[in-house]
Amino acid sequence: MRPARLTAVTAVAAVAALTAVTGCTEKSDGKGGGNTVRVTATDDTCEVSEKKLSAGHVELAIENKGSKVTEVYLLFPDDRIVSERENIGPGTKQKLTAEVKAGSYDIACKPGMKGDGIRQKVTVTGGGKTAKRDPRLDKAVAAYREYTQEQADATLPKAKAFTDAVREGDLAAAKKAYADSRIGWERTEPVAESFGDIDPKVDVREDGLEEGQDPAKDWTGWHRLERALWKDKKIGAREKQLATLLDKDLLAWQKRVGKAVITPTSMANGAKELLDEVATGKVTGEEERYSHTDLVDFKANVEGAQKSYELLKPVAAENDAKLAKELDRQFAALNKLLDKYREGGAGSYEFTSYEKLGKADTKELSDGVNALAEPLSKLAAAVVKTK
Incomplete structure (x- = not known):
């Protein structure tokens, strides 16, 4: 993975500039539900609103409430990446849409874009809509x-x-x-x-x-x-x-x-x-x-x-x-x-x-x-x- 190729100062500045222009600070109703998982990241926690999902398309509604730039990963048990969203600035929100099959996964938040991250296990069941x-x-x-x-x-x-x-x-x-x-x-x-x-x-x-x-x-x-x-x-x-x-x-x-x-x-x-x-x-x-x-x-x-x-x-x-x-x-x-x-x-x-x-x-x-x-x-x- 590529966490922290930038210095911390440069990363914060770059993310601030990007989110200001690209609209990465997306609005959310904050309710979650269905196959939407609210992921709330801080400097030392990674909370998820749902731990049981249906196979198919899942949306991670991410909010960084910490003081550090973070990134959020949806991972297979062997640490292969299903999908990811990097460079999430403090106080910003982003959405990530992924396609998943039945099985076990980890959602990982990486404050400071370092290490293995703070992890939460989620379980996906059923056939979902991917087959169609x-x-x-x-x-x-x-x-x-x-x-x-x-x-x-x-x-x-x-x-x-x-x-x-x-x-x-x-x-x-x-x-x-x-x-x-x-x-x-x-x-x-x-x-x-x-x-x-x-x-x-x-x-x-x-x-x-x-x-x-x-x-x-x-x-x-x-x-x-x-x-x-x-x-x-x-x-x-x-x-x-x-x-x-x-x-x-x-x-x-x-x-x-x-x-x-x-x-x-x-x-x-x-x-x-x-x-x-x-x-x-x-x-x-x-x-x-x-x-x-x-x-x-x-x-x-x-x-x-x-x-x-x-x-x-x-x-x-x-x-x-x-x-x-x-x-x-x-x-x-x-x-x-x-x-x-x-x-x-x-x-x-x-x-x-x-x-x-x-x-x-x-x-x-x-x-x-x-x-x-x-x-x-x-x-x-x-x-x-x-x-």
Whole structure:
């Protein structure tokens, strides 16, 4: 999972800005009931209004009454993620729609976005409505599953070009291959994160390590190597070992992608998560703080979100034509804005180094992300809506 890639101060500021613009502070009648679970999070508690649910679509109506930024997860017993909502600011409310089958689950609140979270067990029974869902949604899930596997398959050779350069001690070649090696991961990150144990190995920032972890021993993955290449400007024996470990961890991801639990709502929520990633990491320059290749990640996140939307669009547009029209407009606007910073021509992933952007540039990008994130937060509800 990716808790706390940001500093606490940056996270609070980013969430405040996002919720102010995107409408993530949703209104709620606070009653719950049915398959709606009120989740009330504080700095040391996680209360749920219902612990017995019917299979089908469930809505978590989340309120953070604590003083820390939190995140809420719906988890399988083995800690795989069914769905999640990150970066929930103090005093704000959010809604999360998920699709669940009969079984046992955990709802976890993570104040400060750290650790295993404060957990409540819930039980889901019955067949629910999932068996009757629109066949177009089954087709969308199948297509998205194929897409995520394709992205993982394509990442491995690109990552090997990067890690080979590290093992050879070729600083320039490693820098050149770094950003390209991350595109497939960034497009499909919510699926990779659903396994729980892969993301902390390959994509965590130093300030995202858990309390008690030693950066010298426990920090692995892309960003550890990024620091060596751009900040330390040297490749040693440790970096070469980490390159081989990155290959191993990415191979595990590639082999497990096909087993990921994917539903129409997880696709829709994943698209929103990708925009949140942009808002709280890429636009702030936190993600690629040494290489400043944030715009490559930014573009890949947007592409991944757009892929989910386009696959779900036949149903979403039928259920909410106005929403689909707005999403089309905002995706087009954000892609056009990103093209301003593309340096290698149409289709190229060579973008302006992020530290060269001025305040007006970053604000324009942030506004574009927020304009898309607001309607995108409604996609899951549109997918499950019945006429």
